[in-house]
Amino acid sequence: MLPFLIRRLASGAVVLVAVCCLAFLLLFFSTDDVAVNILGEQATPEQIAAKNAELGLDQPLLQRLADWWVAVLSGDFGSSWFNNETVVGALAARLPVTLTVVAVAILAIGVLATTLGMTAAVRRGWADRAVQTGAAIGDALPSFMIGLILVSIFVVALPWFPAVSVIAPGSGVSAWVASLTLPMIALLINGVAASAQQVRGAVLTQLSRDHVRTLRSRGLPEREILFRHVLRSAAPAGLTVLSLQFIGMLSAVVVLEQVFALPGVGTLAVQATTTGDLPLVMGVVAYTTVIVVVVNLLVDLANGWLNPKVRVA
Amino acid sequence: MSEHSISSVPPTPTGPAPRRRGGETLRRLLGNPLGLTAVVLLGVIAVAVLLADVIAPFDPNYADIRNILSTPDLEHPLGTDGGGRDILSRLLVGGQTTLLAALLCAGVAIVVGLPTGMLAGYYGGLVDGAGAWVTNIVLALPGMIVLLAVRAAVGPSVWVSMIAFGLILSPGFFRLARTAVRSVRSELYIDAAKVSGLSDARILRRHVLSVVRAPLIIQGALVCGVAIAVQSGLEFLGLGDSAVPTWGVMLNEGFRSMYDAPLNLFFPVLAIALATSALVLLGNALRDALDDPTGPGSGGARAAAAAAVAERRRAGADEPDSSTGGHLLEVRDLRVGYPQADGTVKEVVSGVSLTLDRGEVLGVVGESGSGKSQTAFSVLGLLPGDALITGGTIRIDDAHTVAPGDTAVDQARLRPLRGKRIGYIPQEPMSNLDPAFSIGYQLVRPMTHLLGISREEAGRRAEDLLRSVGITDPARVMRSFPHEVSGGMAQRVLIAGAISCEPDLVIADEPTTALDVTVQAEVLDVLRDLQARMGLAVLLVTHNFGVVADLCDRVVVMREGSVVEQGEVRSILREPQEDYTRTLLDAMLADKPGRAKALAAPATPNPSGENLETTR
Numbered sequence: 035m036l037p038f039l040i041r042r043l044a045s046g047a048v049v050l051v052a053v054c055c056l057a058f059l060l061l062f063f064s065t066d067d068v069a070v071n072i073l074g075e076q077a078t079p080e081q082i083a084a085k086n087a088e089l090g091l092d093q094p095l096l097q098r099l100a101d102w103w104v105a106v107l108s109g110d111f112g113s114s115w116f117n118n119e120t121v122v123g124a125l126a127a128r129l130p131v132t133l134t135v136v137a138v139a140i141l142a143i144g145v146l147a148t149t150l151g152m153t154a155a156v157r158r159g160w161a162d163r164a165v166q167t168g169a170a171i172g173d174a175l176p177s178f179m180i181g182l183i184l185v186s187i188f189v190v191a192l193p194w195f196p197a198v199s200v201i202a203p204g205s206g207v208s209a210w211v212a213s214l215t216l217p218m219i220a221l222l223i224n225g226v227a228a229s230a231q232q233v234r235g236a237v238l239t240q241l242s243r244d245h246v247r248t249l250r251s252r253g254l255p256e257r258e259i260l261f262r263h264v265l266r267s268a269a270p271a272g273l274t275v276l277s278l279q280f281i282g283m284l285s286a287v288v289v290l291e292q293v294f295a296l297p298g299v300g301t302l303a304v305q306a307t308t309t310g311d312l313p314l315v316m317g318v319v320a321y322t323t324v325i326v327v328v329v330n331l332l333v334d335l336a337n338g339w340l341n342p343k344v345r346v347a
Numbered sequence: 348m349s350e351h352s353i354s355s356v357p358p359t360p361t362g363p364a365p366r367r368r369g370g371e372t373l374r375r376l377l378g379n380p381l382g383l384t385a386v387v388l389l390g391v392i393a394v395a396v397l398l399a400d401v402i403a404p405f406d407p408n409y410a411d412i413r414n415i416l417s418t419p420d421l422e423h424p425l426g427t428d429g430g431g432r433d434i435l436s437r438l439l440v441g442g443q444t445t446l447l448a449a450l451l452c453a454g455v456a457i458v459v460g461l462p463t464g465m466l467a468g469y470y471g472g473l474v475d476g477a478g479a480w481v482t483n484i485v486l487a488l489p490g491m492i493v494l495l496a497v498r499a500a501v502g503p504s505v506w507v508s509m510i511a512f513g514l515i516l517s518p519g520f521f522r523l524a525r526t527a528v529r530s531v532r533s534e535l536y537i538d539a540a541k542v543s544g545l546s547d548a549r550i551l552r553r554h555v556l557s558v559v560r561a562p563l564i565i566q567g568a569l570v571c572g573v574a575i576a577v578q579s580g581l582e583f584l585g586l587g588d589s590a591v592p593t594w595g596v597m598l599n600e601g602f603r604s605m606y607d608a609p610l611n612l613f614f615p616v617l618a619i620a621l622a623t624s625a626l627v628l629l630g631n632a633l634r635d636a637l638d639d640p641t642g643p644g645s646g647g648a649r650a651a652a653a654a655a656v657a658e659r660r661r662a663g664a665d666e667p668d669s670s671t672g673g674h675l676l677e678v679r680d681l682r683v684g685y686p687q688a689d690g691t692v693k694e695v696v697s698g699v700s701l702t703l704d705r706g707e708v709l710g711v712v713g714e715s716g717s718g719k720s721q722t723a724f725s726v727l728g729l730l731p732g733d734a735l736i737t738g739g740t741i742r743i744d745d746a747h748t749v750a751p752g753d754t755a756v757d758q759a760r761l762r763p764l765r766g767k768r769i770g771y772i773p774q775e776p777m778s779n780l781d782p783a784f785s786i787g788y789q790l791v792r793p794m795t796h797l798l799g800i801s802r803e804e805a806g807r808r809a810e811d812l813l814r815s816v817g818i819t820d821p822a823r824v825m826r827s828f829p830h831e832v833s834g835g836m837a838q839r840v841l842i843a844g845a846i847s848c849e850p851d852l853v854i855a856d857e858p859t860t861a862l863d864v865t866v867q868a869e870v871l872d873v874l875r876d877l878q879a880r881m882g883l884a885v886l887l888v889t890h891n892f893g894v895v896a897d898l899c900d901r902v903v904v905m906r907e908g909s910v911v912e913q914g915e916v917r918s919i920l921r922e923p924q925e926d927y928t929r930t931l932l933d934a935m936l937a938d939k940p941g942r943a944k945a946l947a948a949p950a951t952p953n954p955s956g957e958n959l960e961t962t963r
Contacts, residue, residue, distance in 0.1 A: 060497070158732065170628060173627060174624035176579075182598075182602070182612065182616055185605070190605055191609075244773060244778040245778060245779050245781045247729050247779075252771075253765040253766020263783075281489050282490075284491070284492065285492065286491070289491070293602075303495050304585075306499070307498050318492060322492045326487050330487060342785075
């Protein structure tokens with residue numbers, strides 16, 4: 035188990051370094067306009083040169099990349115070019131909103147997709163057809179479109195939910211529920227649709243395996259066979275689907291936060307992108323990659339724990 | 348929809364098997380209501396968008412500022428937007444950019460993913476390793492964040508962002524092509540092509556492209572759908588080029604005037620939803636048309652076939668049961684069939700009768716497809732879900748598990764018997780143990796459940812059982828997982844499991860076929876010894892007359908679902924009445940090559956059900 039763990043950790047670190055370097059080189063390749071954007075059109079060449087020197091933009095690209103890594107390794111992601119907020123502070127203020135939406139949605143998706151997928155695979159017949167049809171429809175609609183539909187109904191037509199997030203520093207649970215319920219549902223519908231089909235397939239594959247027939251021949255109760263044996267062997271496939279769902283959600287939530295005017299990382303990312311606030315964009319890229327690497331590591335660990343062959347190796 | 352749920356799970360081509368004619372697939376695709384809807388929808392959208400310059404009533408950017416946010420009327424069939432521009436015209440013209448950009452995305456993904464995947468699959472080694480590594484990195488990236496970074500670096504061009512997104516989605520095609528090439532590569536015809544001197548490039552083009560073509564179209568349709576969704580999402584965020592009308596830009600404008608003119612949001616939402624749904628449905632329908640050779644519309648025909656059998660069975664339920672009574676197991680005129688897509692029922696067991704008494708060993712002999720395993724599974728009540736009992740009865744201890752009129756085994760009656768009264772020894776040892784549980788658990792759990800004994804006691808019994816099947820260090824084997832023991836060891840474990848709750852009847856399905864010759868003999872010794880010691884009745888399914896001669900009292904010879912002859916082993920070995928029995932006997936005497944000869948001999952034609960036992 036330990037060598038397995040070390041291998042996965044190492045490969046996660048390599049991914050992290052590679053992605054950050056690539057993003058940095060891409061983003062900082064042409065930074066000619068940055069000083070003008072910050073100072074305004076009237077800036078004199080001297081002011082621009084001073085600003086460039088202040089931001090370190092007069093240094094060679096690779097030098098800047100090295101400086102960035104040195105700073106990051108000591109925990110300093112720099113500050114926004116436009117309002118001097120530190121990147122770490124900006125992310126910390128917005129992460130809770132985004133992670134709450136995504137985490138609650140992924141948990142609910144796990145439960146619902148497993149239930150529906152299992153039911154479809156075990157019952158077959160009309161239950162199977164219903165799940166498959168529903169999944170095809172839900173899967174075809176991107177979550178932000180579902181969000182738009184939800185907004186038109188439950189915010190515009192029936193004002194049940196606030197149009198703009200009411201989450202403020204120190205606000206209570208009710209504000210979070212009011213602001214995050216609809217975006218969670220939007221993520222949920224699409225995610226359940228996509229995952230239930232995969233769970234169904236995984237369970238069907240497991241049900242047709244020889245050892246399931248042998249377990250039945252041993253006189254074990256059908257419930258026990260389904261929940262202890264079939265579900266467990268289908269779990270790695272399900273977890274992999276969920277981890278991919280999770281990565282997809284980090285994308286989807288960027289747009290959803292705009293639909294529901296949520297103060298999350300996605301909103302931050304869009305602002306930073308439109309203004310060209312590159313330190314912030316780098317911060318978002320790095321944070322997302324870390325989260326993805328960690329989630330994939332957790333899934334690998336869980337799968338290793340579920341599979342005795344990996345556990346021993 | 349999340350792009351990763353699609354890019355990561357490509358519709359895997361299952362080797363060169365599904366090389367069906369294109370016309371057949373198309374017919375099945377259009378026969379599926381969802382597939383037909385998708386094709387018609389896409390056709391309408393494509394035509395409308397292609398003819399946009401002709402049918403659009405206004406220039407998409409012509410602004411009538413005296414007429415902003417107007418409701419639909421004759422002049423503006425879908426109303427105008429916040430700038431007084433005609434919505435219908437903007438939808439039609441905007442669709443051109445939206446759809447073309449989606450095609451560009453799919454094109455980039457294919458151009459990058461397909462050749463690299465083919466090379467990786469064909470050459471393997473370093474190329475493959477590098478490809479897999481890059482693929483894993485790209486798959487681990489949230490696409491939207493990458494696109495935001497690209498937007499920050501390069502600017503608001505829809506074409507640039509769709510090229511970038513195409514790169515992000517290319518791993519889907521890489522995996523698709525790689526899997527396909529690997530499976531084709533292992534096929535003989537590539538070797539044959541190599542021998543005949545074709546260049547690598549030609550081999551890839553000729554053989555591999557024909558295999559990936561269909562999954563490629565499926566994946567392409569799904570990718571186009573995702574591309575439209577993501578592109579609209581970006582533009583909805585205001586990151587698109589607002590000077591170029593697209594559905595996403597309209598979404599953004601409609602969202603801003605949502606309270607004043609909800610329809611302005613509704614129309615682009617509808618256009619995007621229709622286009623993405625049609626593409627996803629097309630992909631799914633195409634996959635169904637290729638996947639299931641019997642097609643999606645066949646469920647009804649199968650159900651009808653099953654219902655007809657049930658009707659006929661009920662009508663015959665009063666027929667006298669010609670049971671002789673008093674046997675442990677009595678199978679009478681058993682028929683088993685599987686409903687087919689064309690509404691017929693294909694019979695794999697056609698009127699089998701046999702009896703088995705306590706302490707008796709009955710061999711059921713026949714080649715693959717003779718229905719012997721299907722008969723055994725009928726007795727166990729473990730036939731596949733779509734199997735139908737089309738005739739006959741089964742009685743255990745003079746109580747029906749299949750009564751006259753039943754089209755399925757009576758599970759309520761059989762469930763309490765399995766494990767306790769009937770044990771089962773499967774054919775393939777390694778695949779019949781759950782790889783996720785220790786051997787000890789798999790032996791102990793049925794005993795604690797069925798016998799109601801404690802885990803400690805069951806553990807002691809399991810060790811005794813393992814010793815009785817010739818395992819010298821039971822404690823170690825109990826702690827092991829299935830992948831840690833040999834095939835012969837696993838088969839001993841399975842035999843121990845079958846007899847752990849002291850059944851009266853054991854059904855052994857080719858218990859030695861998958862084992863090495865030396866291990867076969869040992870396992871047969873174990874079986875013979877246990878049978879004698881416990882007084883078991885054994886129904887032994889085998890293709891091997893040697894096993895029959897070794898273990899059985901009586902034998903039933905089966906062929907193509909029917910009993911050819913049955914009787915005492917000694918008399919059948921000495922004076923077989925049927926040619927077919929003689930062929931099987933000759934095969935045994937001539938050992939392995941003989942068996943192959945007998946199976947290939949014209950006397951045993953059975954093309955239809957050849958692989959039934961392995962595929963069911």
